[in-house]
Amino acid sequence: MVTKDADSKTTATKRPAATTSKAPTSSSAAVSRTAASPSRLRAGAPAKSAAIPTATSSASSKAPGVKTSAPSKPVSSLKSPAGSPTASKPTGASSSSKTGATAGKAGPKGGSKGGAKSGASKSSAEHEAAEDSGPDPAAEAARRAELEAKAAAEMEALRRAAWQAQVEYERKQEAKRRQQREEEAKRKKEEAALRKSLLEAAYDGEDDQIRAGLSRAREAGYLRPDPVEAADGHGNTLLSEAAAGGAVSTVQMLLQLGAQPNSRGEFLRTPLWRAAFLGKEEVVPALLQGGADPRIGNEGGELPEHVAPAAIKEVIKAWDVAKTDMLIQQIESRQLERAAAVQAERAHAVRGCEESVAAAEEANSRAQQALKHARMELEKRIHEYDTCVEEKKPEGLTQVALDEVHQAEQMVEDSRRRAVEAAEVLDAARLQLRREQQQQLAEGGEDAEALPGVQVAVRALNDVLIRDVGGLIAASGKWPLVIDTSGQASVFLRYQDTNYVNALNSRHMEPHMLRRSLLGSIRYGKAMVLDLQDCDLWPEMPRMFDQVQPGLLASLMDKSLLAGERYASLIRVEDGEEYDKNKFQESRIKAFGLIVLTAARMPNPQLLAQTYAVRVMITE
Template identity: 45%
Template structure:
């Protein structure tokens, strides 16, 4: 028992000396124990032999040949793949060069076509102006010479011109033709003399009668404030004086020198007729002419109202047409996306129908392109109709408030698209005057760089510089919301803090000339604002928009900026 329990344990890491007689006891043990010990001691030996790998045999000649063949074959495949990729890259570069060349040629052709249309419009306008001057000259000469046939011929040309312009013979057409005829017979030369005044100076009573019947006024003043009756009396044309008096010519009207027709009459008979003329007849004729003028004014007003209703109906119809086009375009986009998903599904599952799906995608893309063009055309037609309606409804308003006028729904056409090139032709940046604040909300949620001038963080020079630079870089409007406060001068000061002279260069558009905007770039701006990133096509869409809720801004702002007054509908 002492041999099992009393024996001291060996300390870790130290070798213990064997006890006397231990070998004998081990040898005197059972025979199985000895074999067991041999077995246990023999296991590590077998494990040690198994861990030693066998020495690989040297490669044979066949192995070396196979390796060489594999290397050569793989090199051949690599060279073939490299050649294929190089060919694909070259084809890609050739295709890109071809597309760029075609795009450039298309751009050049489009610009040439736009220039041709602009030139044709200018030539047509110049030709129409020359023809109008020639008709005016012919009418004045014919009136002086009493050529009634030439007078009627000129008026017939005007009527035919209206017919070519699409003016009908209904009530509205008749009113417009009457208005144009009266404007023709009351045209003036460089001295302010009308055809009736020329007929009076030439002593042509028949021409006077015809022109008066066509709507010419017998009391119009020409050069030196002289009336047709004054010129007829001065020339001693008795018959012309009598006809003019019967038509309502007033002998009491003075010229600029204070003389009357009676005082300048060159014949005693003419002076006698003027002296003995019953002025009550003149008063009656003047009342009749005033009543006739009022009737014509009412007809013109009625015509304007009818035209405004027609244009309103036209705008509504075009708006519905635009909505229909947009709906069809949206459906076409959905169909195109479905076709693309079907094609991707066929490629993933390898169904072998990719040719059919690709053709379906091409058909859907063609449909989208066609509907996109139709929607764009409908949008342009609607914008022009709205412009015509605005001009028609504003004709009767005097320019007491200078600038443009539009509704909130028309701000996109006026500010973003500049339909009619009103802002471009004026040369000033727009100042949107909207006491309701709807215009500011509209511009804030458009694709613009919005600067709230009442926010000090927005008015920091660095913030303004980055906002301006980003608007130039990406072709976006830069909006300064002045709110209800006059912060225009503060904006100018902060622009000057960004760069001296920046406010004037920005307001006068001089910043866009000769790449002056590149002076705003700083070395820390990065590659995003590299000078090569500023493209002319995007710079054309850049603009500055000021928005204010002050109904009557200071005169300085109205001079430096183009006022655009937002008109609210009656229901607002």
């Protein structure tokens, strides 16, 4: 040990300048870095001397280590082994010798190791300063991971809630349709009961009950077009039943109400024929005076006088058929007048319904625009939140972005609810218009709105859309339209090798991005998915595609864009060699496809006419 100390001192004496220059510099850097850490000072921790590592403890047996009284004090405050301050000594060989000796003892071989040990001390000080200058990187990473996991969980919860809401909506719609079917069945049952009641009342001559039944039928819209002509399953009308029952007052009342005197029921028998056959002598004159023609026979050619008793035969023979011709002419004139009045009434009702439809369409358009803007705002807020997460913004800023996402989602939900209500009002107005345009709707629920599209399960989408098994889409000559109110098809298509374009995302619809999505799909033989979501965006699509190239959407829909290398007009110089015209292969061009996706239950009629509609069946 004595030899080592002597060697160290000798070495320090021989090279005072180098040793002196390194030791104070290292100590000064350590002091300044320690002082720069406010976290240590606030915590009350003692300042560490980076200039003298723990390895110097072996040398401290001979000479005490250099002590630093405070982080802010200069190097001149260092004390010598004897306890006297070094600042009192002049700068000279002896002073540098002691300082060099102290530095030299830091290493096992003398002053030659002092510079290396000083560098290690500096590195240790820098490491401690880096730790003190900010939060722990591992803790920060854990915090951000926790934040991202929390956000992902919230987004997953939102998606799950949206799916549950969609399923619940479909269930409500199905319940509504079931209720409509039940109401229609109830309506048919009531109508059948009313018809039976009227026929029985006519046969029995119960005039008051007939009037009440006819009034109820007109109010409820039963027995259209004219309840007076209500008949049984064989075509026997109320007048025919009244004639067969011999109810004179009922026959007269029905004729005054405009009943057809020569209607033909079972076996083509007229009311007069039935009355003559059954011997109802009291009603025959009333029928003849009401326009009944005795020259009309049954399906076997038998006339009323052929099957009538003798008394009725005399009445019929005495009747002047010229008067019958005149009465028939008058009846036909009255029928024309009534038809004109009914036609005028129907036209007035149609105009009223058309006005209602126009108002409903305007309200629906406003609601769709509001929904569109709300969804675009949501896309922006989601992008802002994703940017905060990716760029590792402060937690407060990220939370604000997430709160704005929630607010935008609420706006979308409110707008979607109003859009659904407006669409339901529009559907009801259109249905009423159709009812007024048609005189008599067919039974069996044909008036119910038919949902367009071939029904396909989600698991069959790959066969139908991607592989086109059976070639049904190719045979149609149209691009497929996927009608999916559940969102399952959207998830399926996103996981396929497709270029997905969200029509509500301004970045996706930017001309350059839209052009590259289309051109890339043609170049690599994949499908481009145009997602309209639940908004009626199809009328706006031509304008959006025109920003890329005039008439682009029309040429894409009729597939003329793929003929004669017309797609090459989409290539730009900035696309580079990858999109060189010679690299487009015919097989890949043929594999290209456009898939239009919509979540609207009833898509735009023009879109339906231009595409092959496929409706996704909802599965839990």
